[in-house]
Amino acid sequence: MRTDIKMAQWEELLRLNLLQGQLSNLYETKFPRHIRHCLCFFIEGQDWDSIAVDENKARACFKNLLMHLEHRSVQESNILQGPDFPGMSDYLVKHFQDKPLHLAMILSECLQEERKVLALASQKQDCGISAVEEKWKVLDNRVHDLQRQTLEIKKETKSLEVLYENYDYIEKSWQSKAEQCVGLAHATVRERCLQQASFIIQTKQMVLVDIWKILQQADQIVAVLTDVEVPEWKRRQQMACIGGPVDTSLDHLQKWFTAVAEVLIQVRQLLQKLEDQNKKYNSHDASSPPADTETFALSLLTKLLENALVVEKQPIMSSIPQRPLILKTGVRFTATVRFLANLPEFKCLLKVKPVFDKGVEETMIMNCFRQFDFNRDNSKVMDVDSPNEGLVAEFAHMSLKENKARTKGSSEIHLGVIEELHFIKFLTRFRYAGVNCDIEACSLPVVVISSTAQIPAAWASVMWYNLLSTSEPRNLLLFVDPPPLTWQQLSQVLSWQFLSVGQRELDENQLLMLREKIVDNPDGLVHWSKFKNDSTWIWIDGILDLIKRHLADFWRDGYIMGFVSRKTTQVLLQEKQSGTFLLRFSESIKDGAITFSWVEHTNGESRVHAVEPYTKRDLLALSLPDIIYLYSMREQGNRTRNPLCYLYPDIQRDAAFGRYYSAEKLAPKKDVTGYIDRKLVPFSVYPTPPSSPPQNMEVDWDNCAENDQLFQDLFSDLLDLPGSPLILMSPPPTQVNLPGHSSPFCGSADVGHMI
CATH class of the missing domain: 1.20.1050.20 (STAT transcription factor, all-alpha domain)
Incomplete structure (x- = not known):
């Protein structure tokens, strides 16, 4: 039972991406992290606090640890490229056989620090949640108290009805019996009637x-x-x-x-x-x-x-689900509105009609912005959404067409397509129990594009607006004179982009590199004119797409350092053991590419090499873990070797990437056709530096990719329909020669080959 509870500690560290900073330094200097990872069951199942003060316990536990490694080695010997358990055993024997008490002290310290980091993260999370939950709890209590008082008033009103009925009966009947009541009896009845009337009034x-x-x-x-x-x-x-x-x-x-x-x-x-x-x-x-x-x-x-009417899901195209508020003419998009007062009598009472840019006809916008209309009437009646029991209307088939019949008037405002902001209003009329009112809900501003090539720039506009504008009515002219962003604001939203595509935000070191590329003034402000025209955002967007398509798992696991300069790479690697490598994003390829650099020590000299970056096309042919596993250097005499041994700082290569290797590509093929077997293998002949990267990255959009994306945008929604006869055919994959390549830090050019 204890092992199960403890195991959650390492899993939680990985899940929350907390193996950085203090813990990273701890495992870099005192104990190899890959051993901690591979032996987490055993390590977390021991009471290292008590072992660390008892020499006999320490020796016995060290012996059990070696036996555990030997057992695991035999047990997993047939697993393709499993962890290097013999290597771990050799490391432990070399460093701790004569001082097992020291090992126990290290592991005790490591586990204590892990618990501290988890506790601190939990405390920060709880503080943020508890404040909100406390506020909601107070509001909950107030609403419940309101309901309770109303229930009591209903009971009092019902009892009042009974009092009225009794009084009415007495008042009408006592006169008919007045002749029977004489003297004191008559006065008594009359007095009781007056008391009853007074009590009713009170x-x-x-x-x-x-x-x-x-x-x-x-x-x-x-x-x-x-x-x-x-x-x-x-x-x-x-x-x-x-x-x-x-x-x-x-x-x-x-x-x-x-x-x-x-x-x-x-x-x-x-x-x-x-x-x-x-x-x-x-x-x-x-x-x-x-x-x-x-x-x-x-x-x-x-x-x-x-x-009560809110836009629950903002306008979004299915082809770019992580980037709402960008709409393309002629392409289907969806939106959902919800009526928060979800009473049974309101079901099917409200008919909602979406209108585009309603209420801006009298402003300057109509003279300088493009104008659009919906391709169809999208009115919907709000009905109950069974799974969530909400009163909703989902608009699933909306699309826009540009109204070119209207001519633009003269205006001094000159904005690009991605700076034009529009919105959709959802209108309904409420008529019930004497309540007559017109209700509307407005979407966040949307950017309407005509080409998929405009998506990165449009997304920059969406981020900029939503960071700055928090009030209503919507400021559609924000980009006439856009306020700057602080680096703190921009860095936060950039970090969120990586969280959304790869489940891990940027750390301080990665943000520091990006700051050096983006911020160039002493006040630390980023101005819109520079951000939209600078190629840095296009480069970052290309990397985001690269992660989304090919690297999400490795980015999530923290195996990609990513944003690290060549100079910093050399500093980090030159003191490491030969074969230590790290993964970083190319700074010269705007569409997103990744490379790995590694260090070799020869004759007392340290040399850092880097392979030519792998692009999306390369990774489509062979995954990054397979590239790392198969990569080799061809030396004199046609001798080949894989120089990549340890992922920075000291994680054994196969411990990091082993579970991602493709068994089908790495296992020998059966000879069933008489052909000689072959493999797709990346290798380099010898390491040399690449040519200098261009200083300025120019945006050069691929027409073929543009046409293919347009086809996907126009027809991908039809694939969601049951029994659709339309099948999108992609061209057959091209045989790609993956480059294995070059070093920016030492001296010659690589030639990349696939065999």
Whole structure:
């Protein structure tokens, strides 16, 4: 049982990407991380704290550790390229056989530091969550209290109806029996009738006072919901749209809106019931419901419902699901709206109609922006969404066409396509129980493009806007004079991009390199004009696409250092043992490429080599782990060897990438055709430096890729339809000669081959 609990410690460190900083230094200097990883079951199953103070326990545990390694080595000897257990055993014998107590002390310290790092991360996470949860708990209690009071008022109103009936019976019957009642009896009956009437008036006054208190409490809650909670949710949604790891669930808001709407409807029904009682029993006294109480209740309900319509899912094209708010003319996109007051009587009551750029006709925008219309009527009736029990309308087949018939007027505003901001409004009319109001919800600003080549630049606009603009109405002219971003703002959103495609954010060292490439002024500000025109963002976007297509697992596991300069690479590697390598992104290939650099020590001299970067086309032919496993250097006499042994800082190569090797490509093929077997193998003849990379990367879009992407955009949605006869045919893969290549740090040029 203890082993299972402890094992979660290492898994949690990997899951939360916490093997950086302090822990990275710990395992780099005191104990190999790949041994910690491969022997996590055994290591976490021992009480190293007590072993570290007992020499006999330490020797016995060290012996058991070697036996465990030997057993694992025999057990997994047939597994293709499994962990190097004999090598681990040799390392432990060499360093700790004569001092097992020292090993126990190291492992005790390592496990303690791991627990500290996990506790700190959990504390930070809990602090952020607890504050929000505490606020929501308070609001929950207030709403529940409102519901409880309303239930009590309903009971009092029902008892008031019984009092009215009793009084009416007595009043009508006592006169018919008046002749039978003489003297004291007659006076007694009359007095009882007057007491009953007085009690009814007092009870009704108490009910009206309680109703007014409920409305005052409801007023405060409605203000919190409409002026605080909904805007905060919309802000969280903005951050989520650009990759932020935030919660955008509407469960709490829907619960509160529904409960408060139900309370206000019930209060209005109670007021009407009191008015009906007055008419029925001809009771027009000072206890009649005042008109301002009904007006107050109606205004609160109207305010709540006018803010109940939200855009749950912002406009998004299925071809780029991680980049909402970018729309391409003629290509299908989707959006979803939700009505937060989810009462049964509202089902199928609301018909929602989307309109494009409604309300901006009178502004300067119409004179300088392109204008668009929907290709069809997209009106939807809001119905109950069964899985989430929400009142929703999903617009699944919207598309835009440019309205070129309208001519643009003269304007001093000159913005590019990616700087034009538009929006979609969702309109509906609410008519129920005397409530008459027009309701609308507005999408976040969208960028409308005409070419897939514009997606990276359009996404830059989307990120920039949503980091800066938090208020309504939407500032569609933001890019006329766009405010700058601080590096803290920009670095956060850049880090989110890597989290969204590879489940790992950028660390401080990676951000430092990007800062040096992006920020070039002392105030630390990044201006839009530089960011949109600089090729750095295009380069980063190419790397994001590279990770998404080919490297997501290795980026998540922390095996790709990625953003590290050539100079820093040389500094990091030259003190490491021969065969230590690291993975970094090419700085010269704008479309995204990855390379590996490794160190060799010969005759007291350290040399760092780097292979020519592998592009998306290369990785499509052979995965990165297979490239690393098969890579070889051809030396004099046609002798070949793989120079890649340890992933920086000291992880045995196969321990890091072994589970990703392709067994089909690495295992020998059966000779069933009479042909001689062959393999696709990357190798270099000898290491040399590459030619100098270009100083400025120019954006040169591939027309073929553009046409293929356009075809996918136009017809990929048809593939989702059942029984669709359309099949998208891709061209057969081209035989690619993967480069094995060059070194920017030492002296000659590689020739890459595939055999």
